[in-house]
Amino acid sequence: MSEREIDDQLREVVGDLQKELEQLREENRRLRGEEDKPPAPSNDEIVDQHFEEKNYADTTERPKRHAISYFRRHLDDKPFREVTTDDALDFANNWSGDDGRPKRRSILNYLQAVKVLYDWMTRKEWGPDENVVERAREEFKSENKSQLRRSGQHTGTVVQPEEYLELIRANMSPRLKAILVLPAKTGLRRKELAALKVQDLELDEKKVYNRSPKGVGEERLSKTDADQKLIDDETVDVLESWLQRRKIRLKSLEDRDHSGYREEGGGPDSDWLFPNDAGEKLTPMTVSRWWKKATTKAEHRLKDDQPELAEKLGGMTPHDARRCFTSWLNWNNCPRDIIKALRGDADGDMVALYTQYGEAKVRQEYENAMPTFAIV
Structure with a gap:
């Protein structure tokens, strides 16, 4: 079995365990009685309070409001406190806007905006006990990366x-x-x-x-x-800064009389450019x-x-x-x-x-x- 297949099986096991944990938490909340919490405001009131406290610039707030609106629409405006991880995953996997299914990165951005809302809600007395959207986002992100690797479509990342x-x-x-x-x-x-x-x-x-x-x-x-x-002046400056810090790190090994864990190549006399904490080759x-x-x-x-x-x-x-x-x-x-x-x-x-x-x-x-x- 390849490492990729092992990783995929582990993700499936972790996903199953997370769902079981979610069910146990829901049962625990039911046994405790959600009446211990004060009633939550309406979804409209929650969104308005959230953005009032965050005080984003208009250009920053607008796309976040749209993302939360999409989320609410997909879940038929289910009260935020009652939303589960499965609900958030259903949005991630099945949401389709007026122009069709958005790209994966857009879905992740939508989930990120809703996750920030839930982060804020969990700090409120009436808020949920955990951020179910954060877990859904991580699961969706992990599943999609595996699919891309299996399909051969993931060709790496280049940034400006x-x-x-x-x-x-x-x-x-x-x-x-x-x-x-x-x-x-x-x-x-x-x-x-x-x-x-x-x-x-x-x-x-x-x-x-x-x-x-x-x-x-x-x-x-x-x-x-x-x-x-070849390197440029900027890279020279970065390397010189690291060489100075490296000297201090290796001196600490000398002060502790630490010669490394392996037979040779480590300790304070190491000549590796990026030694590990024992002075040995990475x-x-x-x-x-x-x-x-x-x-x-x-x-x-x-x-x-x-x-x-x-x-x-x-x-x-x-x-x-x-x-x-x-x-x-x-x-x-x-x-x-x-x-x-x-x-x-x-x-x-x-x-x-x-x-x-x-x-x-x-x-x-x-x-x-x-x-x-x-x-x-």
């Missing part, structure tokens, strides 16, 4: 540079910032990030030597055979965990004001940074043979490019096409 900047702004610690900026500026894969050592950086020359490119296994190539990655899965932590922070930070962007950033993977790198160069008219070489493709040859164009020309094309985030 200004959108990627929002991901960085949510993660301004030196390590996470470097983990986000470096692959977007170089096209490095997660395994290649994990395999970088400090000596692979030539910050004065604005270069990174990828000595463990795809296809070489655990071998580290010599610098002359390595895949050269695994690609750890890179993915750090990345997920970063995207989750961005999604949480943006979910109320920019739900569509929050959803997009929340679903990004480390490989999507490489997709962004390629797309940004292409959008800004970088020559295709230079893009291939910068990506480190098998048919891209940086040495041949330097011979054909000259190193200064290749760098000029790269820096002209690569966006600057203007990280503050």
Whole structure:
């Protein structure tokens, strides 16, 4: 059985358990007696009070009101406090507006607006005990991602540079910032990030030597055979900031006389660029965990004001940074043979490019096409 099939089966089990939990909670509420709560206002009064307290700008409030209106219409204006997770899922799976079935992202945006309403309601004395819409949204989101993977329609995520900047702004610690900026500026894969050592950086020359490119296994190539990655001044600043913090982290290992858990390569003398907390080499899965932590922070930070962007950033993977790198160069008219070489493709040859164009020309094309985030 493949990992994907195992994940899908686990989601089904979790979904069944959540439904059973919902039934138990409903039975518990029935036994306690909802008469313990004061009566809830009407749906109209709830919506008006919600928006009065939130005090959104008109342009922000309008689409949120529309989303709540769609939700109420689909459920025949069932009292908000009586709505169940199954009701909210029915809306997610079956709502169809005047112009037909909306796109998945629109449905998620509608659910996000209703979820915020329920967040607000749960803080009221008369409000529901839990946010049933939040659970429905997560279940709908998870089910649809599985369907996209199975159908082969999910081809990754590419965002605009200004959108990627929002991901960085949510993660301004030196390590996470470097983990986000470096692959977007170089096209490095997660395994290649994990395999970088400090000596692979030539910050004065604005270069990174990828000595463990795809296809070489655990071998580290010599610098002359390595895949050269160009970086810009902004990336140099980000890496210098991380190197300073890295030194402090490794010093703490020395103070604790911690030499790592494995036989070699860890402890305060580690030369890995992104060591784990014991100074040892990262695994690609750890890179993915750090990345997920970063995207989750961005999604949480943006979910109320920019739900569509929050959803997009929340679903990004480390490989999507490489997709962004390629797309940004292409959008800004970088020559295709230079893009291939910068990506480190098998048919891209940086040495041949330097011979054909000259190193200064290749760098000029790269820096002209690569966006600057203007990280503050």
